[in-house]
């Protein structure tokens with residue numbers, strides 16, 4: 416049986432929960448007007464899958480969801496709490512507190528058009544909605560650049576997403592590829608137990624000064640401009656730079672942050688640069704980022720000639736080519752604070768659009 420309703424939200428991470436909270440405030444009934452569908456086993460969005468050593472002290476900071484402070488859900492010794500425990504705990508309580516209609520595990524395989532409605536095909540049947548808020552994040556689309564010879568490598572290749580603990584690499588040589596915050600954090604951890612090589616495409620830009628709201632706003636503005644022009648969102652760290660935390664300063668003093676440019680080839684035993692120099696390795700760890708999980712939206716043909724989806728609306732959450740569809744946690748809103756704001760803007764604009 417198909418279920419007809421006003422709005423389907425896909426994803427119950429920070430972006431989906433913020434949207435759901437604001438849809439309620441705009442008068443949508445969680446019993447009959449909207450659902451939040453998520454295929455993960457429990458609350459927490461992508462946070463439930465993050466590696467054990469990522470704690471509330473080492474993350475950039477998880478912004479409060481609207482109406483309920485994160486700190487309220489934490490006990491003493493907060494800084495050391497694993498992000499993969501604390502954030503899911505918070506989101507779970509949040510869903511209950513606001514009685515949000517989260518259905519899980521429900522996998523959305525495809526969204527198409529049917530008789531003026533959006534047909535959301537799921538593992539639990541089809542939902543026919545007048546509006547859609549997509550909040551599926553990036554965690555499920557790890558990006559690894561294509562490098563000649565990658566299939567020849569006899570060692571192990573893994574992505575940030577697969578990382579659990581540095582101890583599993585003891586006595587192995589690890590090449591860490593990537594210039595983002597995760598790359599530097601994992602390089603720091605791994606270099607405490609074994610030898611490492613650090614490779615980045617561009618010269619890393621370290622930021623000695625604190626991360627001010629202005630720096631954040633500038634980064635968001637650049638990404639927002641790109642998606643309004645229909646370009647793929649691009650990386651925020653290229654704008655914000657890498658924060659020099661005490662751990663990073665210590666790693667620098669240990670001589671670990673000596674960076675090499677990107678290699679041109681992968682061999683059976685390691686990597687080779689264009690000048691012929693080589694490094695043998697047992698492991699290549701790709702900390703090369705993520706792309707947005709949007710494959711299930713392909714039938715809607717949202718992508719334009721620029722290779723991205725042209726976005727519009729107050730915070731660029733609305734798809735220009737299909738105003739029934741909002742993307743939150745996408746591009747400029749791919750942070751916990753951005754996801755919060757995007758959820759609010761999307762809920763308001765979508766309910767206004769549907770009530771026209």
Ligand SMILES: Cc1cc2nc3c(=O)[nH]c(=O)nc-3n(C[C@H](O)[C@H](O)[C@H](O)COP(=O)(O)OP(=O)(O)OC[C@H]3O[C@@H](n4cnc5c(N)ncnc54)[C@H](O)[C@@H]3O)c2cc1C
Pocket residue numbers: 425426427428429430431452453454455459460461462465474475476477478521522523524550551552553554555597708711743744745748749750751752754
């Ligand atoms: C290692 C790492 C550390 C980070 N640290 C910080 C930080 O400190 N501060 C910060 O602000 N941001 C941080 N970010 C970015 C931040 O995690 C995100 O911007 C934000 O939490 C993402 O929220 P989201 O709701 O967009 O996505 P997610 O949390 O990824 O939630 C998406 C949800 O959609 C569901 N889903 C996906 N596809 C489907 C489907 N087809 N059907 C059904 N359900 C689906 C998933 O199960 C998931 O629950 C970090 C990112 C990474 C990778």
